Amino acid sequence: MSNPSFGELSINGLWKNNPALVQLLGLCPLLGVSNSAVNALGLGLATAMVLLCSNIAVSLVRGVVNTAVRLPAFVMIIAALTTCIELLMQAYTYELYQILGIFIPLITTNCVILGRADGFAAKHNPLVAGLDGLMMGMGFALVLLVLGGARELIGTGALFANMQLLFGPVAADWQITLVSDYKGFLLAILPPGAFIVLGLLIALKNRIDERLAERARASQPDMPTQSRRVRVTGVIE
Secondary structure, three states: OOOOOHHHHHHHHHHHOOOOOOOOOOHHHHHHOOOOHHHHHHHHHHHHHHHHHHHHHHHHHOOOOOHHHHHHHHHHHHHHHHHHHHHHHHHHOHHHHHHHHHHOHHHHHOHHHHHHHHHOHHHOOHHHHHHHHHHHHHHHHHHHHHHHHHHHHHHHOEEOOOOHHHHOHHHOOOOEEOOOOOOOOHHHHOHHHHHHHHHHHHHHHHHHHHHHHHHHHHHOOOOOOOOOOOOOOOOOO
16 A cells, blocks of 8 residues: 655645544544633643554554454553553643543544544554654644634633643743633533534635635636547549
8 A cells, every 4th residue: 555645644634634624523522622722732732642652553563463353452552542641641731631531531432543543554654654643633633722712712802821731830921811801702612612613614614625626627727629520531433
């Protein structure tokens, strides 16, 4: 099987085959914790790290794992890596870990990770599998960040609040307050707001894809049509 290029992996992970906007996988954590930028970014980075490491690990063991136990083996690898990420968050970002709660262990059952492990990493070498995991993870994390930032901004009138929970005291003053006396918009930070904002993001991506396709068709030169004349000659005796 031919290996895709770095550019193809990047475009697929970040845009064309984005797991959140195109594949619509992993929607439970995507909608459950994206009420603020710090929560979304924390879970997005954790998922991306598990996706990167699991793709590499699955690719390394793909040749020695029996077909009958392939999926259970992949789940065990993902669960072990998720536990490592969970322990790291408990050690260094404990308050954020408490806020994210059950969504950190649920990374094990994230369809994005298992799907890439079985559908891609098990068929490619570790380098290509790792690049695919990184791009898919970054695509998922970016959608989470945009979704969380938009909901936080609409709901509270501020952006990047409590970023010290993820990056430490250096990020304590990263908050950007756009409207000082904003009364708040509760719907944006409630679960229905997540569905609404995600739907708008998907619609925006589809519209951009349509415009790009229209420009691509418009830039192609018209193919001249050549008419052929067929002469029929008859011999009369």
